[in-house]
Amino acid sequence: xxxxxxxxxxxxxxxxxxxxxxxxxxxxxxxxxxxxxxxxxxxxxxxxxxxxxxxxxxxxxxxxxxxxxxxxxxxxxxxxxxxxxxxxxxxxxxxxxxxxxxxxxxxxxxxxxxxxxxxxxxxxxxxxxxxxxxxxxxxxxxxxxxxxxxxxxxxxxxxxxxxxxxxxxxxxxxxxxxxxxxxxxxxxxxx
Numbered sequence: 001x002x003x004x005x006x007x008x009x010x011x012x013x014x015x016x017x018x019x020x021x022x023x024x025x026x027x028x029x030x031x032x033x034x035x036x037x038x039x040x041x042x043x044x045x046x047x048x049x050x051x052x053x054x055x056x057x058x059x060x061x062x063x064x065x066x067x068x069x070x071x072x073x074x075x076x077x078x079x080x081x082x083x084x085x086x087x088x089x090x091x092x093x094x095x096x097x098x099x100x101x102x103x104x105x106x107x108x109x110x111x112x113x114x115x116x117x118x119x120x121x122x123x124x125x126x127x128x129x130x131x132x133x134x135x136x137x138x139x140x141x142x143x144x145x146x147x148x149x150x151x152x153x154x155x156x157x158x159x160x161x162x163x164x165x166x167x168x169x170x171x172x173x174x175x176x177x178x179x180x181x182x183x184x185x186x187x188x189x190x191x
Contacts, residue, residue: 047083049091059086059097066105069112089148096151103144110137 031039044056064082071078085104091097110133116122117130149155167173 044083047087048097049093050097051094055094059094059101062101063104066101066108068105068108069115092152096148099144099148099151103141103148106137106141106144110134110141113137 041053041056044060045051045053048056048059050056050059060079060083062082063086064078067078067081067085082104086097086100089096089100089103091100113130113134117127117134122130146155162175165173165175
């Protein structure tokens with residue numbers, strides 16, 4: 001599979017941002033196309049939280065193609081908007097990046113159906129059908145959001161308040177989270 005084809009405009013923009021020192025007005029030595037490609041690949045891997053250029057590029061293309069409304073103008077714009085969407089979710093690994101791409105696609109499709117539902121000349125039946133599609137996609141998005149929060153360790157913890165505890169002679173009480181050895185399926189305790 002071939003990597004993202006960068007337009008000359010994108011390379012010039014990256015070259016410009018890489019060569020200018022902030023606030024100094026001094027321009028550093030111009031970088032070669034190969035150096036810029038390597039830098040772009042590094043940035044893409046960081047952005048997606050992946051280890052390989054191939055995986056990072058594939059995820060970037062998928063994110064760009066998930067943008068359905070409004071369609072970005074040119075290929076460079078398409079990639080940049082997809083990259084911006086992934087960057088906002090800050091994936092730390094390939095699993096989070098794949099889920100981020102799915103979330104982008106789901107969100108975009110939901111908004112497209114909402115737009116269609118409110119389009120001029122839309123029939124009541126057409127509006128209902130599009131609202132139903134949008135609603136289903138928004139539910140899926142909420143499920144994806146919960147999955148992302150779990151992956152990032154930000155899922156809401158349940159809080160239990162214990163007001164009265166009776167511990168009788170010979171008994172023991174534990175306050176806090178309790179879990180058994182992983183994989184024993186017993187629900188806790190030693191075997």
